[in-house]
Amino acid sequence: MLFDVELTPRKEIPSWIGYITPIATILASLLVCSVILLALNVNPIKAYEMMFIQTLTTESGLIFTINKAVPLILVGVAVYLPLKAQLLNIGAEGQLLAGAIVGTWIALNVSLPTILLIPLMFLGAGVAGLLWMAIPALLRTRFGINEIITTLLFVFIAQRIVSYLVRGPMQQPGGNFPQSASIPGVSQLPEVPGLGVSVGILLATVLIICVYIIINYTRLGYEITVTGANDRAAEKSGISKYKVYLFVLLAGAAFAGFAGINEIAGEEGRLRASFNPGYGFTGIPIALLGRNGALQVMLAAIFFAVIFVGGSNIETLLGVPSEIIGVLQALIILFLLTAEFFKNYSVSMSLKSASKGGPRDNTDVEGGA
Amino acid sequence: MSNLIAGLTSTTVSATTVLLLAGLGELISERAGILNLGVEGIMLIGALSGFVTASATGSYWLGFGVAIIAGGIFSLIHAVLCISLNADQAVSGIMLTLLGTGLSTYFGSSYSGASIDGFPDIAIPILVEIPILGSALFNNAATDYIAFLVFPAVWLLLYRTNIGLEIISVGEDPETANTMGVNVVRMRYLAVIICGAFAGAAGAHLSLAFTQIWSGGMTAGQGWIAVALVIFARWEPARLFAGAILFGGLNAFQLFAQGFNFSVGAAAPLAEIINPVLGFVFNPTIMSTYPYIATLLVLTITVIRAENRELAQPSALVQTYNQQGE
Numbered sequence: 001m002l003f004d005v006e007l008t009p010r011k012e013i014p015s016w017i018g019y020i021t022p023i024a025t026i027l028a029s030l031l032v033c034s035v036i037l038l039a040l041n042v043n044p045i046k047a048y049e050m051m052f053i054q055t056l057t058t059e060s061g062l063i064f065t066i067n068k069a070v071p072l073i074l075v076g077v078a079v080y081l082p083l084k085a086q087l088l089n090i091g092a093e094g095q096l097l098a099g100a101i102v103g104t105w106i107a108l109n110v111s112l113p114t115i116l117l118i119p120l121m122f123l124g125a126g127v128a129g130l131l132w133m134a135i136p137a138l139l140r141t142r143f144g145i146n147e148i149i150t151t152l153l154f155v156f157i158a159q160r161i162v163s164y165l166v167r168g169p170m171q172q173p174g175g176n177f178p179q180s181a182s183i184p185g186v187s188q189l190p191e192v193p194g195l196g197v198s199v200g201i202l203l204a205t206v207l208i209i210c211v212y213i214i215i216n217y218t219r220l221g222y223e224i225t226v227t228g229a230n231d232r233a234a235e236k237s238g239i240s241k242y243k244v245y246l247f248v249l250l251a252g253a254a255f256a257g258f259a260g261i262n263e264i265a266g267e268e269g270r271l272r273a274s275f276n277p278g279y280g281f282t283g284i285p286i287a288l289l290g291r292n293g294a295l296q297v298m299l300a301a302i303f304f305a306v307i308f309v310g311g312s313n314i315e316t317l318l319g320v321p322s323e324i325i326g327v328l329q330a331l332i333i334l335f336l337l338t339a340e341f342f343k344n345y346s347v348s349m350s351l352k353s354a355s356k357g358g359p360r361d362n363t364d365v366e367g368g369a
Numbered sequence: 370m371s372n373l374i375a376g377l378t379s380t381t382v383s384a385t386t387v388l389l390l391a392g393l394g395e396l397i398s399e400r401a402g403i404l405n406l407g408v409e410g411i412m413l414i415g416a417l418s419g420f421v422t423a424s425a426t427g428s429y430w431l432g433f434g435v436a437i438i439a440g441g442i443f444s445l446i447h448a449v450l451c452i453s454l455n456a457d458q459a460v461s462g463i464m465l466t467l468l469g470t471g472l473s474t475y476f477g478s479s480y481s482g483a484s485i486d487g488f489p490d491i492a493i494p495i496l497v498e499i500p501i502l503g504s505a506l507f508n509n510a511a512t513d514y515i516a517f518l519v520f521p522a523v524w525l526l527l528y529r530t531n532i533g534l535e536i537i538s539v540g541e542d543p544e545t546a547n548t549m550g551v552n553v554v555r556m557r558y559l560a561v562i563i564c565g566a567f568a569g570a571a572g573a574h575l576s577l578a579f580t581q582i583w584s585g586g587m588t589a590g591q592g593w594i595a596v597a598l599v600i601f602a603r604w605e606p607a608r609l610f611a612g613a614i615l616f617g618g619l620n621a622f623q624l625f626a627q628g629f630n631f632s633v634g635a636a637a638p639l640a641e642i643i644n645p646v647l648g649f650v651f652n653p654t655i656m657s658t659y660p661y662i663a664t665l666l667v668l669t670i671t672v673i674r675a676e677n678r679e680l681a682q683p684s685a686l687v688q689t690y691n692q693q694g695e
Binding site: 036039040088090135139143144145146148149150153156157160161163164167168281284288321323325326329330331333334337338340341344 | 404406446450454455456459460461463464465467468470471472474475476478585590593596597600652654655657658661662664665669672673
């Protein structure tokens with residue numbers, strides 16, 4: 001071991017680090033990803049040009065991106081809200097599926113005019129997402145059972161319930177495919193007149209503004225932030241940790257439910273066995289990238305929307321397996337976690353002196369070498 | 370009927386092997402205080418690297434070895450992030466699964482659907498002659514026998530060796546372990562690498578012995594069942610062994626249940642109530658939720674029943690250990 005590594009926790013995080021982290025993270029991920037592209041003889045510059053420039057400079061690309069950003073914003077909030085209180089909702093995917101199931105059921109079984117039906121579908125989906133979180137939230141607040149494992153287990157249960165329903169009770173009557181009937185036209189999300197994008201983006205924007213106001217300008221938001229910073233101090237100052245935990249988990253889950261019905265009513269048009277968007281997990285890097293605020297969550301979600309849309313572009317045009325999107329997503333999380341470390345610790349390295357070790361033998365980082 | 374029982378038992382053995390290998394690795398890692406949600410991804414890396422190596426060289430043993438090494442190396446990412454960089458273990462694990470799933474499908478796309486002559490079944494003389502179950506239990510791939518031998522080995526490692534005691538101590542109380550002279554960082558690295566090697570082996574068993582094909586995402590959630598299994602077993606190897614057989618058996622039963630009609634005769638009392646219930650309970654898709662529901666129940670019941678709200682969970686699980694002691 002050649003280097004002596006000294007780690008000191010930063011007392012104050014310089015503000016520039018907060019801004020540089022997301023950008024540096026994304027650049028590093030793209031760099032590593034280009035090596036992976038090269039391995040399959042794909043020119044990374046060409047691939048990235050198609051992925052980003054083409055997506056952002058064509059009208060269809062922009063419309064796709066905005067529509068794709070809607071569910072991502074919603075699942076981003078589903079992870080962001082709990083994260084504010086230092087909880088991790090890993091199971092947004094499950095709540096999303098619960099929302100999709102109930103929303104689809106309402107669309108298929110309730111006849112109302114669009115103006116009433118769509119709000120009812122979103123309401124139903126939000127409640128379904130919330131209920132899907134109810135047990136993990138109760139176990140967390142009542143018995144202190146870690147929400148990570150429980151929300152995750154509920155994802156797998158939800159996936160299998162979808163698979164069961166579209167082959168059984170919700171299967172299209174007379175159909176052979178594992179899918180529900182198409183939802184009627186009145187239940188599909190209309191476009192914003194003149195813009196070509198789904199009204200989902202308006203809803204997502206309004207919801208983001210609500211979250212922003214709640215977090216920054218209300219008593220509840222203050223309590224969430226304080227609990228997240230130091231739950232013991234929060235309790236001493238009379239804040240009910242349970243109330244905060246219940247709120248962030250359940251409200252977050254409702255957002256994931258919205259994302260589910262948005263996908264059905266805006267994109268898919270029916271519930272399929274293959275409906276497995278994986279967005280729930282994308283919510284994690286979105287919330288981590290945007291952890292500084294609700295508006296940053298929205299930006300991060302739009303960035304991921306570009307990756308999703310651009311990724312399917314390069315799949316069709318260059319024949320790159322679309323899994324490259326998953327890889328890029330994972331790399332972004334990887335570098336975010338690394339960046340988090342350098343944000344919290346200042347690291348100084350010095351050549352190790354010949355006499356063994358410094359004052360303290362910090363094997364911490366050396367172990368990784 | 371005896372054919373059915375033999376078939377069911379034989380599939381159970383193969384399915385159990387996957388869960389046993391992956392679960393034991395996860396158990397060792399969690400006993401050292403590191404939750405590894407990357408098992409699913411590591412298994413896929415193992416399955417692909419083993420498959421590609423075996424296809425290229427013709428040696429399934431070499432494939433199995435490469436899968437173990439690849440799993441160990443891949444899990445190093447998790448170790449560096451969680452142990453050296455104090456990253457959130459759950460997020461890092463999810464990342465590892467995304468990365469492993471993505472990379473294996475990306476690089477494996479040209480092998481998709483390819484099959485291989487993998488581990489042949491080896492019959493154990495005399496024992497295989499036992500009626501009905503003999504051919505199911507004693508005519509399996511080498512990897513099955515390995516898994517069933519690894520279980521006692523892990524038990525001995527954890528409870529009867531210094532390394533095992535040190536692993537447990539860093540998962541329970543790293544600060545005290547450190548003052549007792551245990552190198553916390555080294556033990557945790559070791560545990561995470563073992564976990565990766567085991568998951569790699571589980572993946573290779575899947576692609577080289579159980580199914581003998583490669584297809585993207587072929588683990589189909591078994592890595593997640595392995596994670597659930599460790600909680601189901603409340604971090605005890607013996608209970609994990611029993612749980613792996615239970616979940617593996619359930620997995621095998623699902624495959625066979627599709628051909629069955631679970632119902633009582635229409636003349637039986639309450640048939641119109643019982644039959645739909647039976648149909649639901651034995652629906653293969655519904656049955657595949659049972660491992661997760663069982664895990665949730667075990668988790669909840671254990672915590673509620675224990676007066677002090679204590680789970681058998683390693684005390685320092687998911688907590689970062691800071692050598693600087695801030």
